[in-house]
Amino acid sequence: MAPTPADVKAVIWDFGGVFTTSPFDAFNRYEAEHGLPHDLVRRINTINPDTNAWARLERAEIDAETFDRVFDEEARALGHSVPGRDILAILSGSLRPRVVDAFKACKARFKVGCITNNAPTGRGPSMTSDAAKARQIAEVFSLFDHVIESSKAGVRKPDPRIYTMMCEALEVDPAACVYLDDLGMNLKPARAMGMATIKVTSEAQLLADLSKAVGLSFSGA
Numbered sequence: 001m002a003p004t005p006a007d008v009k010a011v012i013w014d015f016g017g018v019f020t021t022s023p024f025d026a027f028n029r030y031e032a033e034h035g036l037p038h039d040l041v042r043r044i045n046t047i048n049p050d051t052n053a054w055a056r057l058e059r060a061e062i063d064a065e066t067f068d069r070v071f072d073e074e075a076r077a078l079g080h081s082v083p084g085r086d087i088l089a090i091l092s093g094s095l096r097p098r099v100v101d102a103f104k105a106c107k108a109r110f111k112v113g114c115i116t117n118n119a120p121t122g123r124g125p126s127m128t129s130d131a132a133k134a135r136q137i138a139e140v141f142s143l144f145d146h147v148i149e150s151s152k153a154g155v156r157k158p159d160p161r162i163y164t165m166m167c168e169a170l171e172v173d174p175a176a177c178v179y180l181d182d183l184g185m186n187l188k189p190a191r192a193m194g195m196a197t198i199k200v201t202s203e204a205q206l207l208a209d210l211s212k213a214v215g216l217s218f219s220g221a
Helices: 021-033 042-047 055-057 064-076 082-088 097-109 131-141 160-170 184-192 203-213
Strands: 010-013 110-114 148-149 177-181 197-199
Touching: 010 097, 010 160, 021 042, 042 064, 055 064, 055 131, 055 160, 064 082, 097 110, 097 203, 110 160, 160 177, 160 184, 177 184, 177 203, 184 197, 197 203
Parallel strands: 010 110, 010 177, 110 148, 177 197
Antiparallel strands: none
């Protein structure tokens, strides 16, 4: 049974697409600009999802140079050319200030953790090459009680082990946690463990659903 607001002791967050604008929007713009099928990048990433270039990069099993080549090979198998370096360059979205404010309100009352599938590229966990953006995002990361980066842990969502690792680090039972992610496949293991889960589709929806889950009022909710 998922926790009620009175039961919540920790809020666990994904980062990209939750704290930041969705990378999927950037992928779609790239596809439109290059005359590629809509959602091609997401389609590539769903083929062999545990062993493809994306998965291997997020576990730091390959470097950015190898990803550039292998991702393009995967794209070519579908009849298109998409250099992996192009995708890495557009991964990092812009921070959502109202979500950051809601996060700080949660931190004042609950333990807070972050589980992020990321890659060993760019400046720090944000994967951006923009120094100013990297600093802003680093400030948010510094506020978490615990962060698990797939590229450092060698395990990535939706592997159930990564959620267990976070609960152990925060010293909380899964049944006392709320977990937010923009990918349904990453929510399933958390929900199976007993966490309350929130699929993030927009900033306003995130704030409204989180407010109900934790019993706090957020600006914009």
